[in-house]
Amino acid sequence: MTSNKMFNLLVPIISVIIGLLSGAIIMLAFGYNPIEGYAALWEGAFGDMYFVGETIRQVTPYILTGLAVAFAFRTGLFNIGAEGQVIVGWLAAIWVGISFDAPMYIHLPLAVIVAALAGAIWGFIPGLLKARLGVHEVIVTIMLNYVALYSSNALIRSVLSDNQDKTEKIAATASLSSEWLQNLTFFSRMHYGILIAVFAAVLMWFIIERTSIGYELKSVGFNQHASKYAGMNVSRNIILAMVISGAFAGLAGAMEGLGTYGNMSVSSGFTNLGFDGIAVALLGANTAIGVILAAFLFGALKVGALNMPTEAGVPNELVDIIIALIIFFVASSYIIRWVLLRFKKGEK
Amino acid sequence: ACGGGEETSGGESNGEGSSDEGSADYTVAMVTDEGGVDDKSFNQSAWEGLKAWGDEHSLSKGAGFDYAQSEDESDYLPNMTRLVRNDYDLVFGIGFLLEDAIKEISEQNPDNDFAIVDTVVEAPNVASITFAEHEGSFLTGVAAAMKTNTDKLGFVGGVDSELINKFEAGFVAGAKSVNPDIEVDIQYVGNFSSAADGKLIATRMYNDGADIIYHSAGAAGNGVFAQAKDLKQKDPDREIYVIGVDRDQYEEGAIGDHNVTLTSMVKRVDTAVQEVSNLGLNGEFPGGEVLVFGLQDEGIGIADTNTEAYTEEIASAVQEWRDKITNGDVKVPQTRDELKAFEEEL
Amino acid sequence: MGFIELLAQVIPPALFFSAPLIFTALGGVFSERSGVVNIGLEGLMVMGAFVGIVFNLTFADVLGPWTPWVSILVAMVVSAIFSVIHAVAAVSFRADQVVSGVAINFLALGLGIFLTKQWYGKGQTDMVSQPFYTTDISLLSDIPVIGPIFFEGVYVISYVSILLALLSWYIMYKTPFGLRLRAVGEHPMAADTNGISVTKMRYVAVIISGAFGGLGGSVFALTIALNFSHATIVGQGFMALAAVIFGKWHPLGAMGAALFFGFAQSLSVIGAGIPLLEDVPQVFLLIAPYVLTILALAGFIGRSVAPRANGEPYIKGSR
Amino acid sequence: MDYVVEMLHIRKEFPGIIANDDITIQLKKGEIHALLGENGAGKSTLMNVLFGLYQPEKGEIKVKGKKVNMTDPNVANDYGIGMVHQHFMLVEPFTVTQNIILGAEPTSMGKIDLRKAEKEVQELSNKYGLKVDARAKIQDISVGMQQRVEILKTLYRGAEVLIFDEPTAVLTPQEITELMQIMESLIAEGKSIILITHKLKEIMQVCDRCTVIRKGKGIGTVNVENTSVDELASLMVGRDVSFKTKKSPAHPKETVLKIENLHVKDSRKVEMVKGLDLEVRAGEIVGIAGVDGNGQSELIEAITGLKKSQKGSITLNDKNITNLSPRKVTENGVGHIPQDRHKFGLVLDFPIGENIVLQTYYQKPYSKYKVLNYQEIYAKAEKLIKEYDVRTPSVYTKARALSGGNQQKAIISREVDRSPDLLIAAQPTRGLDVGAIEFIHQKLIEERDKGRAILLVSFELDEILDVSDRIAVIFDGKIVADVKPENTNEQKLGLLMAGSAEEKVGVTDDLE
Numbered sequence A: 001m002t003s004n005k006m007f008n009l010l011v012p013i014i015s016v017i018i019g020l021l022s023g024a025i026i027m028l029a030f031g032y033n034p035i036e037g038y039a040a041l042w043e044g045a046f047g048d049m050y051f052v053g054e055t056i057r058q059v060t061p062y063i064l065t066g067l068a069v070a071f072a073f074r075t076g077l078f079n080i081g082a083e084g085q086v087i088v089g090w091l092a093a094i095w096v097g098i099s100f101d102a103p104m105y106i107h108l109p110l111a112v113i114v115a116a117l118a119g120a121i122w123g124f125i126p127g128l129l130k131a132r133l134g135v136h137e138v139i140v141t142i143m144l145n146y147v148a149l150y151s152s153n154a155l156i157r158s159v160l161s162d163n164q165d166k167t168e169k170i171a172a173t174a175s176l177s178s179e180w181l182q183n184l185t186f187f188s189r190m191h192y193g194i195l196i197a198v199f200a201a202v203l204m205w206f207i208i209e210r211t212s213i214g215y216e217l218k219s220v221g222f223n224q225h226a227s228k229y230a231g232m233n234v235s236r237n238i239i240l241a242m243v244i245s246g247a248f249a250g251l252a253g254a255m256e257g258l259g260t261y262g263n264m265s266v267s268s269g270f271t272n273l274g275f276d277g278i279a280v281a282l283l284g285a286n287t288a289i290g291v292i293l294a295a296f297l298f299g300a301l302k303v304g305a306l307n308m309p310t311e312a313g314v315p316n317e318l319v320d321i322i323i324a325l326i327i328f329f330v331a332s333s334y335i336i337r338w339v340l341l342r343f344k345k346g347e348k
Numbered sequence B: 001a002c003g004g005g006e007e008t009s010g011g012e013s014n015g016e017g018s019s020d021e022g023s024a025d026y027t028v029a030m031v032t033d034e035g036g037v038d039d040k041s042f043n044q045s046a047w048e049g050l051k052a053w054g055d056e057h058s059l060s061k062g063a064g065f066d067y068a069q070s071e072d073e074s075d076y077l078p079n080m081t082r083l084v085r086n087d088y089d090l091v092f093g094i095g096f097l098l099e100d101a102i103k104e105i106s107e108q109n110p111d112n113d114f115a116i117v118d119t120v121v122e123a124p125n126v127a128s129i130t131f132a133e134h135e136g137s138f139l140t141g142v143a144a145a146m147k148t149n150t151d152k153l154g155f156v157g158g159v160d161s162e163l164i165n166k167f168e169a170g171f172v173a174g175a176k177s178v179n180p181d182i183e184v185d186i187q188y189v190g191n192f193s194s195a196a197d198g199k200l201i202a203t204r205m206y207n208d209g210a211d212i213i214y215h216s217a218g219a220a221g222n223g224v225f226a227q228a229k230d231l232k233q234k235d236p237d238r239e240i241y242v243i244g245v246d247r248d249q250y251e252e253g254a255i256g257d258h259n260v261t262l263t264s265m266v267k268r269v270d271t272a273v274q275e276v277s278n279l280g281l282n283g284e285f286p287g288g289e290v291l292v293f294g295l296q297d298e299g300i301g302i303a304d305t306n307t308e309a310y311t312e313e314i315a316s317a318v319q320e321w322r323d324k325i326t327n328g329d330v331k332v333p334q335t336r337d338e339l340k341a342f343e344e345e346l
Numbered sequence C: 001m002g003f004i005e006l007l008a009q010v011i012p013p014a015l016f017f018s019a020p021l022i023f024t025a026l027g028g029v030f031s032e033r034s035g036v037v038n039i040g041l042e043g044l045m046v047m048g049a050f051v052g053i054v055f056n057l058t059f060a061d062v063l064g065p066w067t068p069w070v071s072i073l074v075a076m077v078v079s080a081i082f083s084v085i086h087a088v089a090a091v092s093f094r095a096d097q098v099v100s101g102v103a104i105n106f107l108a109l110g111l112g113i114f115l116t117k118q119w120y121g122k123g124q125t126d127m128v129s130q131p132f133y134t135t136d137i138s139l140l141s142d143i144p145v146i147g148p149i150f151f152e153g154v155y156v157i158s159y160v161s162i163l164l165a166l167l168s169w170y171i172m173y174k175t176p177f178g179l180r181l182r183a184v185g186e187h188p189m190a191a192d193t194n195g196i197s198v199t200k201m202r203y204v205a206v207i208i209s210g211a212f213g214g215l216g217g218s219v220f221a222l223t224i225a226l227n228f229s230h231a232t233i234v235g236q237g238f239m240a241l242a243a244v245i246f247g248k249w250h251p252l253g254a255m256g257a258a259l260f261f262g263f264a265q266s267l268s269v270i271g272a273g274i275p276l277l278e279d280v281p282q283v284f285l286l287i288a289p290y291v292l293t294i295l296a297l298a299g300f301i302g303r304s305v306a307p308r309a310n311g312e313p314y315i316k317g318s319r
Numbered sequence D: 001m002d003y004v005v006e007m008l009h010i011r012k013e014f015p016g017i018i019a020n021d022d023i024t025i026q027l028k029k030g031e032i033h034a035l036l037g038e039n040g041a042g043k044s045t046l047m048n049v050l051f052g053l054y055q056p057e058k059g060e061i062k063v064k065g066k067k068v069n070m071t072d073p074n075v076a077n078d079y080g081i082g083m084v085h086q087h088f089m090l091v092e093p094f095t096v097t098q099n100i101i102l103g104a105e106p107t108s109m110g111k112i113d114l115r116k117a118e119k120e121v122q123e124l125s126n127k128y129g130l131k132v133d134a135r136a137k138i139q140d141i142s143v144g145m146q147q148r149v150e151i152l153k154t155l156y157r158g159a160e161v162l163i164f165d166e167p168t169a170v171l172t173p174q175e176i177t178e179l180m181q182i183m184e185s186l187i188a189e190g191k192s193i194i195l196i197t198h199k200l201k202e203i204m205q206v207c208d209r210c211t212v213i214r215k216g217k218g219i220g221t222v223n224v225e226n227t228s229v230d231e232l233a234s235l236m237v238g239r240d241v242s243f244k245t246k247k248s249p250a251h252p253k254e255t256v257l258k259i260e261n262l263h264v265k266d267s268r269k270v271e272m273v274k275g276l277d278l279e280v281r282a283g284e285i286v287g288i289a290g291v292d293g294n295g296q297s298e299l300i301e302a303i304t305g306l307k308k309s310q311k312g313s314i315t316l317n318d319k320n321i322t323n324l325s326p327r328k329v330t331e332n333g334v335g336h337i338p339q340d341r342h343k344f345g346l347v348l349d350f351p352i353g354e355n356i357v358l359q360t361y362y363q364k365p366y367s368k369y370k371v372l373n374y375q376e377i378y379a380k381a382e383k384l385i386k387e388y389d390v391r392t393p394s395v396y397t398k399a400r401a402l403s404g405g406n407q408q409k410a411i412i413s414r415e416v417d418r419s420p421d422l423l424i425a426a427q428p429t430r431g432l433d434v435g436a437i438e439f440i441h442q443k444l445i446e447e448r449d450k451g452r453a454i455l456l457v458s459f460e461l462d463e464i465l466d467v468s469d470r471i472a473v474i475f476d477g478k479i480v481a482d483v484k485p486e487n488t489n490e491q492k493l494g495l496l497m498a499g500s501a502e503e504k505v506g507v508t509d510d511l512e
């Protein structure tokens, strides 16, 4: 059992190392200096407090979309719709942020909660259709992504602004950003949302691992027949799982709306936070702590990558390739385990 | 057109004078939007301007001038910050999408110079570079009206917004100024990226009898070109055209021996970038000013590469209207409301 | 505008819009029928689009009007080879198939743009000079009413996609290969005890999905986008995946679903020019295809049950 | 010597366990050779080695005296070895014919020649008396017919040696009789058979020789003629086993379950229970005897709330529980050992400990304010697995990894421990070895003696006759007879179960 635990730790680490090594080989093959490349990457992610702040800023929504996808996976559902849930959450947060005046201790929590609710509603629809009519959640969530994108664009234009490309900025009382954090990190956009994200991770862990709600959700995810036999309400649990998952993604939208940007723009494409959330969740083995770690890896790579073209002349797409390889090796952990076992046997 | 450009037209010569000493003192960088530095559109144009400025002062990329490319919305500010912290004196934000980022960073770094293209940021250390797209669009409208055989034109916009409405209003006004009976079929894609939707819209418009479509839809406009070329391929005798945007899209229109690009509304972002950089270099940075580049100062132009389609006759008509605009005889509408008023006066 | 004219307006674009989805969805059907979930369709399309465009740009002078056809073949081959990565992970390494599909998506886009930058020095390629063009299909286009709707100004490749769907159906339901493929996806151990190599079948199926995904991507690039950039394939692969499920993992069902998407998309874009729909706010037209899909699923398509062993790595002797 | 197949000194290891340790089995031509052992003894593993699914670490396999290397099932097929697996290897959405030809399809011009295939299947089926509907889908046919399809599959491939892995566990008595006849006709055709079964009577009935394995080791081979059921049992288990379940007479008390005029439809909306009446009292075991498909499943599902009933009433301790939710039914005092343990009984991916609280997780002390108390949960599990002798490495082991017998014991421990007033046991001993069966029967009787009402549904007449205090015969959705075990026998019951009208009149006199 202890060796199993060691493996669970070792495999992702090895995957990351192999991914980075492969990236180095590609850099060499195309005539770049991998040491310079990775130095630039490191510099761009952790070089000084500013970059650390920006990395954390990027990590924040990744944690939440990662949790959203992971939560659904743990309950036997595949939520490709985190993307759309982020968008509606963002929109809802902004809505509350710009259309009210209230003291901060009311305004900010209200905005955050409404964002979570919006995401939850966006998760409720596929949940309901799956539970009641057996409609596959993957299609419905894909479709709802587009509905969220186009509708929120239209709402920004027609309701939240006067035919502008973006809304006005939210009231300071609804903002997550903090002068203190900004000063600490030389004006990075790091905001208090990271606390919410970490709290959400703890919450997910608690729900899934420690409560009877989580027990039911997992049970329904594994075996609907046995769950029904045991007296659980299968439909209700499917819906609940999607609602909670959607709420996490909605919170990710709030991070962007109330923290990073303070407003919302008309967008011609997706934020990709939701799609990246799939990778984060899977990289984190669908556990809360795993999601946090994976989000850090992901966020650092993404933010650090921006520094690669300027500092080392390496196209930042290389980071996408590296991320892909890391995911690939994590997925193939079986083979890594196998090799490790061989290795251990050889030692003896 | 407003006065900003006039002073700057002299900027180039000033810049040349100071090229020798100025190199190390003043450095300039730019941040692209998601289109990237090679988007064949204004990002690319801006970068060409910056490179030209670098050449002018014997600087090299990374030492004196540079760019940072944004993968998505969240990268704008970090990219800016990185450049500022790398001690670039002037940082351009290319595209109205970077408005918020410029606003924020200019507050955080009051001692730095910033410039934004295509929109206005009110701050003492920000120069806002805008273009009179409506004027250029007016001229493409004139050209289209001269060229059309069906008296029906099309306009495909990316996203229905203030900026793109300027193109629409100018185009319609130009066309109707030549021939008030001309109909303009207007449709927006909803985004700047879906070539498929651009193509679907073009299909419908050409089907409905439009023979020239002016697009202002970024990559979605590729779909318009695809459809026009397809129709041309099927029937080489059919007179069918696209009007390009932002830069000369002649290349996109090539189909065998033909070319469907009638003309393009060219925004000289390169000129603007080069000029503002020189102003900064010379200690005359136009902070807090709104520079409008228009027809008058060649900040906006209209391409005449397709000599076969873009006939002398059209060229002279366009020249005529250009003069009227620069004279102030014609005031080109910028919004739908202004257009309505403009049409009533016709 | 009369109904027939409306159809003549809507159907040809619907066909060209659907073709890439049909190809890709067929690939998805093969893969998932063999028990390998394929979220990587998006990435396979990206790879196909990239290869199709690069090949087209490189060989247009040599191959002339044959260029697009050869391009899609080459795109098929390269994407098929690319998909082996997914096969190795999902079949041999017993990877979580969703994870490995996600990796495919990241990898294809990363590689595509990276190589574009290497080879062209910029983030997007030029436009190809030899794309696919529409034609009137001789004889058929002369049929009254139907002719103009279905056979005038259409891409031949659209019909290839429909023929391929029929062929896929034939292969899957009438040949030993198809029977074995479906058996492997339903009950791999049963197939194994009948002497069918689960590994081999799954490899073949994933490689077919790679070829079809590559075909879909390259057809999209060579009919609609005409160049390659990060924005060429954005979500079409996921729509194809939706078509696979919508079509209940059946080749003809997937084709029907893809045609439905194409039709709805076409109607929503073209609708803005139709008097009846002119006053409908654009956003309703934009979301119409997606809402219609959900309504169709909720209303009459209902439950679709995946192949029993879909997503499960086959490990000999486990239960 | 004319051995058709020999497995010599076979050793097969799985991570952490030696499933087969130096086992030898030799099959003579034309014999039915039994392979006997407790659950998990290694029988299936050994046969999978012979069939080429597993590669042995040591030992050799000879076919007709020639050493062969069974690398995969194809090789086994080539040597004329066919296997009917313990868990059927049938593709549910396929037709009977498609399943039979899978992997060896007749074609014409690349297309499957379905007509030819169907003809061949029909011919085979006629030849061996294996009645199947060639065009029916597997998911629509009975378990018995599915098994015949499995046999046809091996015959279609020209098998000379047939391996049957627990074929009778899932069959009704009639089907078992048919199967025995089929096996004999196969032998008559010159084929040889290895039969795995836990039912010693069957071995005595049809087998020539019997090889016994215990905990992965070969114990030896005996001639069936020279042995007895008791000897086989003690060889297998390593101790004496009593077959006649020890029980004292029942003392039924108040009525616990009362069902009146119940009507239930199945998932295809066909009425399966058609006005059924039934009573079970505290302190008695009522056995439901009947041929599969006469409404047993629907009856149980209606009582437990898994299915809605259309008409009639179900009363538990004078409380109407008709159409209550499963949870409400459970809380009112019903325990249920489900027929399909994998589908209903367990969440296979949960640790065994968490399966123990599958219905009670939300109650104190396992959870408080919705927070689970794992200490209590696992403490309970530890206690139960000890008490019920559930063999598992630990309570944290996933249920999936346990053998069927141990999974069943875990379910029974859970259901019995809740002290339900009514305990429904559906096929509680299916697929289990004699030791496990003995244990479970003992438990049921213990519970009866504690005053619980027990409803036992089983297709095994032995079990019904052995354990029940009263037998209710179900036919076509109704209880058609109510008899005492001491007043009846297998033949009489068989007739009743077939719906024989005269018998019905004759026996209803027995009704109290």
Ligand SMILES: Nc1ncnc2c1ncn2[C@@H]1O[C@H](COP(=O)(O)OP(=O)(O)OP(=O)(O)O)[C@@H](O)[C@H]1O
Residues within 6 Å of the ligand: C317, C318, D014, D015, D017, D018, D019, D037, D038, D039, D040, D041, D042, D043, D044, D045, D046, D086, D403, D404, D405
């Ligand atoms: N796939 C496997 N992985 C690991 N261990 C296995 C596997 N299959 C079987 N075993 C081990 O081999 C032993 C023998 O299992 P096997 O299935 O052969 O038993 P059996 O005699 O057929 O039991 P039953 O009578 O219940 O069918 C088991 O105790 C188990 O520990």
Ligand SMILES: Nc1ncnc2c1ncn2[C@@H]1O[C@H](COP(=O)(O)OP(=O)(O)OP(=O)(O)O)[C@@H](O)[C@H]1O
Residues within 6 Å of the ligand: C317, C318, C319, D039, D040, D044, D086, D400, D401, D402, D403, D404, D405, D406, D430, D431, D432
């Ligand atoms: N995947 C597996 N991992 C670990 N052990 C396994 C696995 N599959 C089977 N086993 C082991 O195999 C043994 C027997 O398995 P087998 O399936 O033969 O049991 P069984 O009693 O016959 O079950 P059933 O009654 O359901 O047929 C068990 O003791 C179990 O530990």
Ligand SMILES: [Mg+2]
Residues within 6 Å of the ligand: D043, D044, D045, D086, D165
């Ligand atoms: Mg067994």
Ligand SMILES: [Mg+2]
Residues within 6 Å of the ligand: D039, D086, D166, D404, D431, D432
């Ligand atoms: Mg068994």
